[in-house]
Structures are given as C-alpha cells and as structure tokens.
Amino acid sequence: MSLRFYDTATREVRDFVPLEEGKAGIYLCGLTVQSEPHVGHIRSGVNFDVLQRWLRASNYEVTFIRNTTDIDDKILAKSAEQGRPWYNLAYEMSGELTRAYAALNVARPTYEPAATGHIPEMVEMIASLIERGHAYAADDGSGDVYFDVRSWSSYGELSGQKVDDMEAAADADPRGKRDPRDFALWKGQKAGEPDTAAWPSPWGRGRPGWHIECSAMAGKYLGRAFDIHGGGLDLRFPHHENEQAQSHAAGHPFASYWLHNAWITTSGEKMSKSLGNSLLVPNVLERVRAIELRFYMVSAHYRSHVEFSFEALDEAAAGFRRIENFLDRARAALPAEFTVGTSSDADPYRSFAEAMDDDLGTPAAVAVIYDAVREGNKQLAEGQVAELGHTYGAIRTMLDVLGLDPADPAYAVGGSGDEERLSAAVDALVHGMLEQRNQARADKDYAAADAIRDRIKAAGIDVEDTPSGPKWSLRDQQGND
C-alpha cells in the first residue's frame, strides 16, 4: 500500500501524490510567541516532525517550513501588561519554544520565517487581492483592509460551512466591514499602539492581519502550489479557511493536502493558555525525560484527542524503558564493531512502514516495535547473535523515524563534562561494592550480599544480575502526585 493521509479538506484518506515526484513541501502553522509553551502547544511540532521524518525515511526530499507569528493583538496586549516592548516578549518566548522543541528532538525546519520579516510580501499579496476585487480598504479612515468574503463563492469549503449559516461573531467590531464575516488583511495603527508595531503600506501605517502571513510565506518558500499544510485542529476555521480563500482568490493553487492534529486536553477541557504552570514543557520535563514525553505523544494517533494525565505519562515512560532496556542489553551482547545498517524490506520494518504509510499510524507502528522487542529478547536469551543484530538494527531505525532513538545526540544529557566524570566516579565506586557482593555470593553468604545491594539501593541505584555479571543503573524517578 502506498502512502496516504487523511485530508481535512475532502474528509477522506487520500493517496499522497506530490506535485513533484520525490519531493514534498510542507507548511506548518507554528505558534504565536506570546507565552511559554505547554505540552499541548508542542504536539503539532512533534506530530509534524514525525511526518517530516517519515517522508525523509521514504526517500522524499522534504522542504519543511514552520512559521512563528511574532506580532498580533495578544502579543501587544501582554507586553503592555508586562511593561516591556512587544518584540522583547516575542523574542523571549520564541527562545523558550525553540528550547522545548530541541529538548523533544523536533528537528529544525528548513526555515522558520517570522511574520514581521515578511511585511512587503504581505503588502504585495493584499494589493493583488484588492486589484482582483476580493479585498477592499475600509472607507472609515481606519486604514484597515478586509477580505471580501461575499466575493469568493467557495468561501467555507475547507471547513464545510456555508457563509449564511455562520454565526456572526458577537464580539467582533464591525468597523468598516461590508460583511461581519469579512476578515482583516491589514490593520491600521490605532491610537496607543507602539510605532514599532506599525509598518508602512499603501493604506497607511499598520500591521498585518493574522492569516495573510501564512499565505505570503508559504507562497514565498514553497511556491504558489505546495503539498501539505498542517496545524492544530482549531486552525481549520477561521485561520486555514481564510488562508485558503485569500490564496485561491489571489490565483494560487495553494495546499494539496490539509492535515490537522487533535488536542491534548486536561480533564476533558482544552488546554487553555491561561492554565497553571504544571503543564509547561520545562515543568513536565522535571518529572519525565524528554524522550519519554515524546513517546507519550507519539504513541497516540495524531488525529486522536489525548486526555493528558501524569498517570498515563508515567505509564508511557515505563513502557518506553522496556524498549530502552532491551536496546542496552542487546547492544552489550552484540560485537563491538556492530553498526546499525539500513534494514529495509524485511519485517519488522516492513510492518512498521505499512503502519506509517496509513496516515501515520504511529500507534500500530509502536505495537510493531514492542513485538520486535519481545522477539529480540528471545533472541538475546537464546544467543542468536545474527538475528539479534537484525532486530536491534530494525528497532533503532524505527525509533529514529519516530524521533525516539535513545542514542540520538539530541537526548544526550548535559553539555559539560561534569556529568560524565560524575558517572565515571560512581561507576568505580559501585563496581568496587559489586565485587565485594560477588565475593559474598560466591561464598554463599547471601545475607552479606543482600546487605551490600541494599546499601547501593539506598543510594538510589538499582542492581540487576545478568548473565554477563551485575549491572547498575540510576533508579527511575518516582512519580509523585
């Protein structure tokens, strides 16, 4: 079976046919950098990183554009509240977001354009829309420019709505709009708004509306027609509807496929940006490792709602450690010169590929990995080294596609050598104690042997006896509620 995706626009699973064979252009709506990212925010980053990785693994040449919105009403309002320049807030939050993505091994996109860097492209596009009769400058002197929804008959096609059935926004300020559903392409500078947040335009100084940036930047970096447009489910309307309407109206074919990820909710409710700190990425990472958080997200299908809970997160982390544990033991059993080859058409990778091809079926893909782990554990126990090498290589490869290879440098701890030196020191001490314990065991003095193990354990280190001798590891953090 070939690669296929659920396309929000057509509401069905469609075979993926790229515009240009062997290439894929993806535009992902990134975040508005107005606050610290919580786990819900980064889901789309993780989900579309998996998409991007799978396309690359399937030999596509991928161009991946993920924007950041660095100027909008909320940024202006929040920065004013905090008494600092809007650009300082946006800059800082952008850094936070980058750190969160990096921690979770979300690969850097081909380019990460920011709205404020593309004002001329937007102005150009707005002018073209006016020229084509699909936009107009308000005649109330506000300097606003609106998209004329009534002039575009297929408006509403992406989200399956009819203009007449739409509820006019109760809170929307109609200002110079001809129809309450018209949306802003350009917003004239209002009194009290900082001069730094206003750019020159044919309609006076102002700033761009939200939707136009994505149309302009996608067009610039991916072309007027491109393959995949992604984002969170809530963006379907109005953001993506508007993007599509204005792009089509400007004569751009725009996206061939629309992919939307579902929510991470808490107690059944959407994670609101005003929620407490406990779900901010850095705080969650105090409880589980980044790779475990990523595994938790990847284990669910991108189109499924995830009800976030720390219990489920801990459970996922425990499950992932089972995979890691196998990798550790398998690596130790394989010859030192063993390297991970590109295992291809054979199982388990083939089953994994089938799952991934089916609209990124990561849950089924993870199940394939677990099956392989069980198989590998058997091979390990029976000393089938060649088979074990195959299984081990396949698992590493599959995990890498999901961005979950524990050996990935992205997950390496600490940059300073301190941690490594500390680890070496502990290793020497524990080894000494384990030697004493081994002597006691050889003497069948189990009371003494267990006493030594208990002492090591009290220091937070677990000891396991394996056929190749005792092995120690730092005990996993215990979850606390």
Add this chain to the structure above:
RNA sequence: GGUGGGUUGGCCGAGAGGCGAGGCAACGGACUGCAAAUCCGUGUACACGGGUUCAAAUCCCGUACCCACCUCCA
C-alpha cells in the same frame, strides 16, 4: 442555530463487517540463592435501544452524555 469529532477491558490506547493491535497494572508458571530483568500463559472490552446481515465494536435509525470550531487558540 450551523459544522465536525468522540464514548472500547482495572487503566492508557489502536482497529472499522468474520480472526481478541499493543502497552501499563494484576494473577499463574519458567528462570534466579532471593530479587530484578526476560519469556510463556491468563480477559468472553467496545455508551444505550432498535434494525440490516449467515456474521456488527465496525453498517443503518434513534437516544444519552462529552468535546471542538463558527473571524486573530496548537
């Protein structure tokens, strides 16, 4: 009012007409000095009520509850 999605075992979470995805937890067994790890085994799950069918968690009709979006939310 309009549009869309959901309800699966103790828990998480797939599947989409016939064969019990997978994980976590639990229980039994093997292995072990004891553990740990690992392997083997153990479950008659699909919100409710009807219907279609040889066969329904899956299709149809209805009901209940939950959620999202309806103009600047991932």
